Amino acid sequence: MTGFSPECGKNRSESSAVDLSSFGIREGISETIISTGLESPNAAPIGIIVKGGRTFVRLFKGTHTWANVSKEKHLASNIVYDPLLFVRSTFFDLEPSEFDYVPVHGLSFPILKTASAWVVFECTDLKNTDHALVADLTPIKAGFNEANWKSLPVPNRGFNAVLEATVHATRYQLTGEEKYLELIRHYESLASKCGGENEKKAMKLLYEVLGL
């Protein structure tokens, strides 16, 4: 067994007739890393929401993702199983070298090199609320990146704990409320108990960011 490869014979397979469900983007909120920005690529963890057959995203005003989507009307959803990348892309700019580019609608669109799969969406029917932009999403191109499938993403409570801690860390930064710190400490202990090396590195970085 040399590794886990979702498609044979191609290093990266692409499809323009996108069946979202085969990419695991399903009813509920899929936690992916969104890449945007034709001139200066950017990445941030953002959920793709599917509800009642509608696929959409909610982007907070003032973020790079919000600015890029407002202007360019496209985003890529990168499916990633690396807890450290979730934390890094939440709090830091990724390096330009971490992006690859795919041709979509005459554009050269940034995706993450280490994504296991990616879907580029066109954003339509943009609606601004007080704090956010809500955009409907139409998938226009997608691909698996076989080279990144080294193992199955087996459920791991440590990995899950990093996701939760990251969500609560952004809320803590916004509000400074102590209850978020308590939750973060709870999830740090879970990541340490159930996670591997990458979960521990991710939590260490998150603690550094928060000055803990």
Add this chain to the structure above:
Amino acid sequence: MTGFSPECGKNRSESSAVDLSSFGIREGISETIISTGLESPNAAPIGIIVKGGRTFVRLFKGTHTWANVSKEKHLASNIVYDPLLFVRSTFFDLEPSEFDYVPVHGLSFPILKTASAWVVFECTDLKNTDHALVADLTPIKAGFNEANWKSLPVPNRGFNAVLEATVHATRYQLTGEEKYLELIRHYESLASKCGGENEKKAMKLLYEVLGL
């Protein structure tokens, strides 16, 4: 894109030289469903622990899994992404029709039909503690089940919440402590907000089990 298939050309691929890491069983605790029982198959969610290069499992005394492993010295770790199956196998006996059988060491060993992948382990160096049996695990045979790969397991906080709620539900049943109910209610709300139909069904069943 017709679906997500980890191996081509075979409905089920099997391997006897098992590279555990390609099955996603890695440092930390991998949450899988363990099947055991040559005469009467049984399944229960149990973590496979990898720590300092050692792979082992901790089984609580008095459970079916504990009895079967004590006697038969084998177990199968099934990689499953169905939240309802985690809850069902925690609190109920699965149907005999939900198991398939693979030949291992001259035995016909039960695995879960709906597993995305499975690894059969030999259990060695069994050690009893007051409440549990600890056994080292040597992988002897493994396989992917391509027919069960319909989509990528994209991180979903609702799915993760069902796992957490299930862990806390077993603790609540053991201790009756109110703090576990609070955690379960927190995760029910997360499963409802971020999960899909299967997460909601799983939490509904868990609430029924607890009489909530």
